[in-house]
Amino acid sequence: MSIDSQNKPYKPFALEFKSSTFSVPVLVLSSDDLVIIEHQLQEKISLAPEFFRNSPLVLDLQEINKQGYDINIVALTDIIRKAGLLPIGIRGGNVQQNKQAIELLLPVYSIHSGGVSADTQKPKTIIPVPETKTDIDADVVVDVTTTTLITQPIRSGQRLYAAGDLVILAQVSAGAEIMAEGNIHVYNTLRGRALAGVRGNTEARIFCFDLQAELISIAGNYKVSEDLDEAVRNKPVQIYLQDQALIIKDIMQHH
């Protein structure tokens, strides 16, 4: 970005604080054995190297502290960086660990902000909320990096996962499952299961031409077919989250 403020007759704001919500993976540790941690981390990463490359990471130390282990934060972050991940903070640490983290310029997050726990994948997932409840313009920036475009039908039994948004031009059959970390658009009939914001993005939405879905979910808040209102069935709809409730609206009805 170029800075051209000297050309302007008045002084514009050079910066602005905004509050953003991000979805960040949390690494929950349950052992203090650095050798085992390094080995298992490599194993996990080898399953999806592209996915983990340069991914931000928050370290959750609550579990090992509960079990009475101690862990060297400096050595631990070294291992994680070596694996290609970028630690951006810790949580659940003790006084000593928090101090070590700050010395490493790693922010300390409160454990109460929640997060997707690695071992308990409950349908209700909560994303980390920013620590400072500010009254600055709360504009939520959703970082959508990629869009996956699908032109073929998604058949019964097929599963599809998109790291960003998912756009499907063909139908999604009953018994199929589509998942996206971002939004889902189906420009055809949606009969299968559609899960948007699977990593906790509560701003994600689902759009479809003809709603006949077996299940719809945004950030873990779901409804099954039986719970769908007859008024929105077989209609072009958008689905979003408002106060943790799924709102399904006929897109055409506003006009």
Added chain:
Amino acid sequence: MARIIVVTSGKGGVGKTTTSAAIAMGLAKKGHKTAVIDFDVGLRNLDLIMGCERRVVYDFVNVINGEATLNQALIRDKNCNLLYILPASQTRDKDALSQEGVGKVLDELKKDFKYIVCDSPAGIEKGAHLAMYFADDAFVVTNPEVSSVRDSDRMLGILASKSRRAVDNEEPIKEYLLLTRYSPERVKLGEMLSVDDVQDILSLHLLGVIPESKSVLNASNSGTPVILDEKSDAGQAYADIVARYLGENRPHRFIDDKRGFFGKLFGSK
């Protein structure tokens, strides 16, 4: 260039073997040298439908294991000298088939035949997987009821993701819908899905509709493919399907209630 056609469905009892026999015979009758292979190892039926069960010496598994040559195992059809049948083994199971072995047999057949019809077993396990793996075209046989349609949809997903063409990133398998055991009267009564309902769910090119017909059972019992019964509605429907597959433009039949005025007046509800 030879083309490999798989006749598949996912669900059992929808008419895969009847269809395989009929279209293989239809293609051969049109002058194309055709082989039809029974992939249902352990539950061999094709030879019965084709009426050649008394002439089986060697089978598909023998050829794969190198215990017989392809020429020894192929049975020439008694009605049409351009049609050959490769029967399944009744004493073995699907594990006797290997991808490599099936590939070798198909490669050898491709040198000599124009069409190779693979009669798939039901299910989505090994036998069905190998039957569809090398296919160029797929005839998806579906009955007009929800469970059959769902299973066909599942099979279409497998064709699109697990076949050789999908794995090698080639042009995908051409998929055709064959709706069998169709009864316009029952559709009218709401007891059966209509052609439109099925196409809406599967969004697939309709190659033809085979009406529910006594002639199919008669043909099976007598061991002659139903397509040879030229007077029967099912036989004509299969002849249409073969012609359409070969590029002829034939209007669809057997979709609407064919009973005349008096039939409707006095026919049972």
